[in-house]
Amino acid sequence: MLGAARIAPAALIKPARAVPDAMVAAVAARDPERARAFAARHSIPRVHPDYDQLLADPELDAVYIPTPNGLHARWTLAALAAGKHVLCEKPLTSNEDQAREVADAADAAGLVVMEAFHYRYHPVMARVRGLIDEGAIGAVRHVRATMCFPLPRFSDIRYRLDLAGGAMMDAGCYAVNALRLIGGEPKVSSARATLRSPGVDRAMTARLDFPDGATGELIASLWSRHLLGLSLRVTGDAGWLRVFNYLMPGMYHRLTWHSGGRTHRERVAGESTYTHQLRAFVSAVREDAPVPTSARDGVANMRVIDDIYRAAGLAPRK
Missing domain, CATH: 3.40.50.720 (NAD(P)-binding Rossmann-like Domain)
Incomplete structure (x- = not known):
């Protein structure tokens, strides 16, 4: 460590x-x-x-x-x-x-x-991806990811520009990752930041466009009127899907999806997200197993984050 x-x-x-x-x-x-x-x-x-x-x-x-x-x-x-x-x-x-x-x-x-x-390694995310791939809600038309939690201690390092702080970095990076998991690699159409200090966002909203015509929406904050938001919602042309607490599903979560006039509610069994993550890391090191959050995937995630900062009129972190 x-x-x-x-x-x-x-x-x-x-x-x-x-x-x-x-x-x-x-x-x-x-x-x-x-x-x-x-x-x-x-x-x-x-x-x-x-x-x-x-x-x-x-x-x-x-x-x-x-x-x-x-x-x-x-x-x-x-x-x-x-x-x-x-x-x-x-x-x-x-x-x-x-x-x-x-x-x-x-x-x-x-x-x-x-x-x-870590959330990517919990079985609930595989279930979400599986439902979408099997067409349970039809073709994806819109994805909305929120990642908001209150951090009113403004002396925290997550508000320091020299340490690459900001809501988009600390909270929004999760939402970007979730949006990419569902929709693919997006283009940023617009973004709006609420600042804590010059260059440092305490909240960020953004709109994105995916290659197949679907749209995306991101809401991230460390301090805003959105005190707590940990949801992922996917709207398809034949239904919708929602995960409450996609971040820490091992503690508590609810997967709800609606299709064909019926609403389904599920809990997907699993351990702590961090335990699943560590097992995946060990397998990657020991057995060369692929991981979805590789360094190369990190390049794509940071590209979107940089583009959101630019669209909001701010410079990417240094």
Whole structure:
């Protein structure tokens, strides 16, 4: 682990206890004292004094990178140069150009880089994709993804421009990924940002056009009148489908779909999204299994994010 991040216990430490082929063997943090306390609290056997020395550890196969957004590219590239596979928190990088550099480096090294869109690995998303592919709601005409949660602590790093912050980066990246899962690779037709400070969005809305004529809508926020929104809705020419809490379906979710005059409600069994994600990462490293949130997919996701910022009159993150 590069960093003793708040997300790490849920995202990696607890899942590793459920995945026999994974072990959290070492941690480093900017504050060595914090790293030692974190390691003691979570029974991590080794503490390195800094990130570089952790990456030089020959006994580690892979690294998890939960650093602030603006540091993802730097440390993912350093990990690849050190011969390590990478599980990197979303968004993969600060912009499309950085994502392409990461993807090229991963390909050249023959190493796995996986962007941690954990929700993609829960069985409910396979069920959603299956219903659409089998024509349960007909041809897709419109997709709407919301990713809103309240973060009124404006000193949080997610509001810092120098660390590639903003609602589009931290929340909107999920919505973009979900829209692409359903509709393919879109073009951004319009976007509107609500700013917290110059260049930093606390909320973003966007409209998109998909190659087959379907349209998309994105609502993302860290602080707006949309206090909480975690839904994905797909409208087809023969029905509709909705997932409530597509982000953390292992905690609670509801899949509802309507077709032929009938409404169906389902719960799809599964473990924590993070446990499913870690299993997929281990399979990619051990067995070269493909992953849907690869570095190359991250390039496409960052392209849309950059285009949304431009359409809203803002510069992509640096």
